[in-house]
Amino acid sequence: MTSTYDSRTHDLEHSLVARGDLWRVEASTASSTSGNDNSSLFLVQLGPVLFVRDTTLLLPVHLSKQHLLWYGYDRKNGMHSLCPAMWSKHRRWLLMSMLCLNPLACSFVDLQFPNGQFTYVSGEGLTTSAFLPICGGLLQAQGQYPGEMRFSFSFKNKWGTRITPMVQWPDKSFTLSFSQAIAWQRSGIMMRPTIQFSLCPTLGGSSPGMRAELIHSLREDLNLICGCAATSHPSAFLSISFGRSKWNGNVGKTGIVVRADTPLSNVGRPSFSIQLNNAIEF
Template sequence: MSSIGDNLERRVAALLPVPLPPPPQKEQLSGVAAAVLNAGGRLGRAVGDVFRRLRIDDTFYSGTPRHRSNSGKNGRSSAAGKEGVATGGDPLAAAAASGRFARSQGSMKMSATYDSRTNDVESSVVARGDLWRAEASHSSGSSVRRGAGDGASLFLVQLGPVLFVRDTTLLFPLHLSKRHLIWYGFERKNGVHSVCPAYWSAQRRCFFMSMICLNPFACSFMDMQFPNGQLRYVAGDGFTARAFLPVCGGVLQGHGKFPGEKRLSFSFKNRSGGSVVPTVQWPDKSLSLGLLQPLSWRRSGLMLQPATQISICPTIGGRNAGLCTELIHSANENVGVVCGYSHTASPSAYASISVGRSKLNGGAARSGSVFRVEAPLHNFGRPWFSVQMNSGLEF
């Protein structure tokens, strides 16, 4: 009888739906936390992308050859490759290769500079992660403009989509979609309320952002970016425009500030790897011709990089008429030397050496320093110098 009863119980249990036990409370909490972190991460990345676009990279429009940017990219890639080979049988390296630690959670960059000519000390710290970002900079010395107030010290904190600037301005998102973002801004120092809309195209090739003050009603900031240029307006400072256009195997570049100086240049490279950049500036009424020519090459991994380069830039007319020449030598990925001479209204000679992390060496190392000394020819016995210390890490 007991076997018959057991069979009947199993059949009844198979026909009746049995409710599943609820998941443990820990798993429920982890799921909620993951959803919150995912939403905050998307908001934080959107905010970071917007403010990353607002930073204007002036190296492309400066009108002078920029050899250091290319060497920086190559230096970073080659150094990364060497570091990956050197890890070998490290268990952390094996875990990174498996994908567990393949992506760093955050990074920090620190820099400090001292200038003996002006007795300025400038320092900056930039730290960022997926959901947060913090930036701080401080400048003290005789070159700080009077009446700048807080202009010598800046502080910015981003926590997901919320942004604090100088502890007086708060930006909080009111609307977020794939192409739209609207902030509410409040400046505690002046009691100003603002609305800040932002828009970017589907391919993120076009971007628009503006800051509209509500009391009083005015547009205090506007930034528009296109595939071939950028237009920015800042209340009290005017318009700034940058544009470039590929023409005849080169790039025609324009940079203008209204009111202010305008610059038009055309850059192209020759077959030997050198570049030529003629530049016209007005109302300075000057014409310059920038020439950059590699003299020797060195191999870095699978790539060839210029080991020695010479740069010559004669200028006709304007405030800085004369001749500037510079010799750049990269001994390896961690050591670079620059020597230059400027024969202008105030002629001078200078030399600098970069060790470790720097713009000349590509910033591949964790730390480094740049020492520069310059002496005016009319008073060669009283040179001035500057020292810059750089450091960076990932965690």
């Protein structure tokens, strides 16, 4: 379960995911004070039958070890569709799609493979999340087309400095990120960094300038993060995470992240955000 509240925009988001061997439940809702961005999703899966909200039904027509065909019916729009799925013998890749029969059109394609995922949704475009180990580093492509795309190559030199050149399109900006671990601490048989510093100069685009961040891991479940941005709108932030968070690899059952942002031109008017993280496994 995840809940997020933003004091500046008063946006509130909740999400819940629970799953077992033969069932799955997903629910999410987002609301804002403007009332124009309210959205919700509810999905229930019982064995091979899938219900999305109360309008869509997916029923299996053909099942085998490597192929699957669903029949879909959208009661709200009166739309019939076929949803084929195929996967490799060892499930290293998976292809799913949705073909509308009235009128004939492809509304959804999802391709998952060991090095990433491509998802196409009619009317929204192509979403990409792919990586490739090459030349001792990691080449990545993330984003949505049409929309914001980000291409980066990350590698670490002999001094332990992680260098990540990144190009963002169509923003037409170039970022060169430097991340260095300053202090280390033994955790069992492994050494983990306790103080990390990063510097990210950005050229071109809508927000050129310099960003700096310092992360201090007081304990495995307690992290202090502070940083500043010398861009067109200079700002600074301070964040504290306790328990489950991305800074400790989402280890633990519960966690909280508290963050304060303030523009440097008016330090007396900060904004605050609180994020609650929870994981329940069945």
